[in-house]
Amino acid sequence: MSREYFQPTTLEEALQIRRENGGAALLAGGTDLVVAMRHDRGPEGGLIDLSKIFGLKGIHEKAGSIRIGPMTTFTEIAESQLLREAAVILCEAAETVGSPQIRNRGTIGGNLCNASAAADCITPLLCLNAAVELQSLESDGSKFIRILPLEAFLIDSKKTDIRGDEILTAISFQRPTDEMSFAFQKIGRRNALAIARLNGSCAIRLKGNTVTSLFFALGAATSKPERIKRAEEYVTGRELTDETLSEAGKRAAEYVLEKTGVRASSSYKLPVIERFTASLIRAAAERRTMI
């Protein structure tokens, strides 16, 4: 079987190709796409390789807004000094992806657009309240830019709101204030090369021992990485006690059960989600006390 392969060097060229070849898939690091192709589950049409577009790489900060190019690799994210200072959970999540080889190839944009329920870098971005920037070309050749909250971009397992003519051009979020503290955790069957059995992130702000703000997201629990608002709402405004955490865990597990129904994995996952929720929120709060 043959297919068309494009390797544009500018975003404009890439957008043009994308517009003219509606079925052509975007090739970022290839760590999901190429594997899917080998299993005949890949895209049918052409491929647009984004690796030569220099502008899609890199991490920058401007006026408190951090902007990550979608072609930035997990290794680059894990090693970024800027992110280590501003959003270390994203670095920690990137470090848990696959193996060194996969981290050297795989990209954050690919991770988002592939939209696996177990994607390691999505829950930290949800807790950072990140947005995605999507670009396309209008018929008159002018650029059309859409900016969406990441939450809205993720529709379901392996399904995002990206249109056939669009390219993800940036992931951005505001540098969190020092009042927020964060944690990322992952449960895998191995210490490397592990697809998350569960992963999750938490961002917490405390006043005294009272929670004034909480972002809490789980991956590999439901069909997409998502914020568990039932737990967030319960904890916000409450004293952070063992009872609060325990109840938050129960509510998270209840929510997951409602979303997924009883599955073969439920007997493990549901009680673990209870504990994991408590453990994550606790870990995020602990980070604050460590500062």
Added chain:
Amino acid sequence: MEKENTRPVDRQDAYGKITGKARYVDDLKYPGMLYVHTVRCPYPHARILNIDGSEALALPGVVKVLTAKDIIGRNHLPNDKPVLVAEVAKCAGDGVAAVVAETRALAVKAAKLVKVDYEELPAVFTPEEALAPGAQPVHGDSNCAITHKTVKGDIKIGFAKADVIIEREYSTQRAMHSALEPDGALVVPEADGITVYCPGKGPFNVKRAVAAACGLSENRVRLIQPAIGGAFGGKDCDINVIASRAAMAAMITGRPCKMTWSREEVLIEGSKRHPFKLKYKIGAKKDGRITAIEINGLADVGAYITKSKATIWRATVEATGPYNIEHVSTTITGAYTNNVYSDAVRGFGSPQVDFASESLMNELARELDMDPLEIRRINAYREGSVTATSQKLRSVNLIECLDKLEEVFPYHAKSCSTAPENSAPAQLENDAAVSGKISLRPGKVRGRGISCIFRGEANGAGVTTLDAAAVNMHIERDGSITVLTGIAEMGQGGSNIVLQMVSKVLGVSVENMKVSPLDTAYLPDSGATVGSRGTITTGNAAVVAAEDARKRIAEVIAEEWGGKPETLIFRDNNIFTEDGNKKISFQDAITICYTRIPGVFGYGWWSLPPVWWDFDKNCGDTYASFNYGACGAEVEIDLTSGKVDIIDLVAIHDVGKILNEPEVKGQIAGGASMALGFAMTEEVEIRKGQVKTLNFDGYLLPTTLDFNNFRPVPLEAKQPGTNPLGVKGIGESSTATLAPAVVNAIENALGVRIRNLPVDLEKVFAAIQEGERIGTIAGVTSSPMNHGARAETPDPQQYGKGGKA
């Protein structure tokens, strides 16, 4: 001389493997070469009604569609795996046809176009189902493939003497070899036969299998072994079948033909480790002495017999563990099922029974409120002990292994002072209390466990041919040496041991020698590199061969100098007289030899003493000798997820004599890491005969980040091995001790026993919940302030008493 054994010697195979110059079978290409791909039966049991290859053949570039009808010679031995199924496929994945095409992609595509009509037949998927009355037979009229027994004394008398009797059931899973290099073969048709290029541990076995399948005499099949990318007990029957399919394609098309399996094909059609179910009943006195043991086991042979008889025989012989027991009854049956077939995997039946017997010892210790190490000492084999098969043991080093374990592994220590980081769990509690309101640290608990084993050396009486090997060497005119050996270098370092032995006898540096490529056209058949027999058989043969060469050279030089040949000293690439007054370089000596004698060479055979087994009386001298081992494991368990991490791991192995310390440590580490996967993460899932685990994303090998803090300890105990070199083989023993030690450590931490491998997240988490329920660990959710309470002192005498089953 002993010091030299600790000096690393450059591995001759290492350079090629590291630089990419080593050529594996899939690297080999011939002009005009065709590719062969297998068409597989999707049903676990089905009669082939018709095979129609016309659509496949219509594709340009497809040369042939082969079926069993095209097989020239013998398709298979009774009940064994066929080259291609002729009438009835016995398991899903059975090869029914082979497509030969100009490219691999085309062969794969065309294989999907071969139309096969099947009549599905009833199938059996578990040994219990298979052996039930009225079950559909896989072969002949019974699914009982083999039953082996050992009987000693009278268990009725033994159990009557017992103060305590416990009964437990254990199971082990279907696992696989996971060689990095998938199986494959390339066959080139020649004027007078064929040349086969393929990896494998038994080149002569493959040669014979291919010769039989192709109707050729054995001397018309030449097998040349390329570099091997690991075997781990595999590349055995699978390679026979692959090479035979490629050979028939080559003979029929008259062109070189290659078949290499993808990882998925290895998982679907390739052999696996036998899953075992084992029921143990053990009786003991209050003081810990075992009075009787009764063992009943069931193994899943799968669809074909291959080496199941020998595997199950070894398991039967070793099932009691290394303990003096007067009254023993062991029965293990292998049953045919319509699952993918089981065959040799590194360990060959030992890891399964060792997991059970060593878990059982801890359960017995718990019941008697004894120290698990102490109960092992009380019952351990010693010099002159008599096994369950009435064999009197020599060279027994078990107590030394246990002593060493106690010395290097802090089994009885109260704190985890040996843990690499300063994260002694006892301190977790304090840290956790910092915030005052909540416990910040997620709960973790630690536990320690031990195990010990004995394991038969080399082939044993389960294999009928004499266990022998040869080494042959040509000493070139420049004094360099070409060494010919039948040992397969699979990564274990076997060929280097041969060179080291030659070096020791002739005083020639290893750098001046080269191992000749393995080629059955000119090598003496030294059997397969299996059963941990490589160093024992070929190492000793190398000494015989080198002594043969030395005698020949010494006679020439002694005549030159006057004096006795046997008094000459061969050292540092020179030959000396005893008094050191005369000296000649080895190279000059060889120059003289070539003027005086016809050929300068060495040739030597060595064989293990014969062993025997009486199948009626169920007794015999099962193995020429045994080796012993002990293992200690400390684990840390995350109470949130059930994740288990290795904190400390020690594997002690009685190796007789250490010939090369870095190599033997590497071999122990390799076996132990394989065993860690067997213990915790590896499983080939199969449902209704269909293999569901299709690649390494689902078949989880431990990574370097999982196999942590490992300390291999090769032990030179008082008693050397019962062979001239005094060595023992540990290639497989190293796979047998870790799983029970880890599971015993988990039990020590949680107070709950897991009896089914692998101990994955789900099983460990269920054990955590059970431990919280029965009160052997404090709950995370019920009482977070107190979680991790068990972690302070993993004391085997104190822990888990609440968890009696």
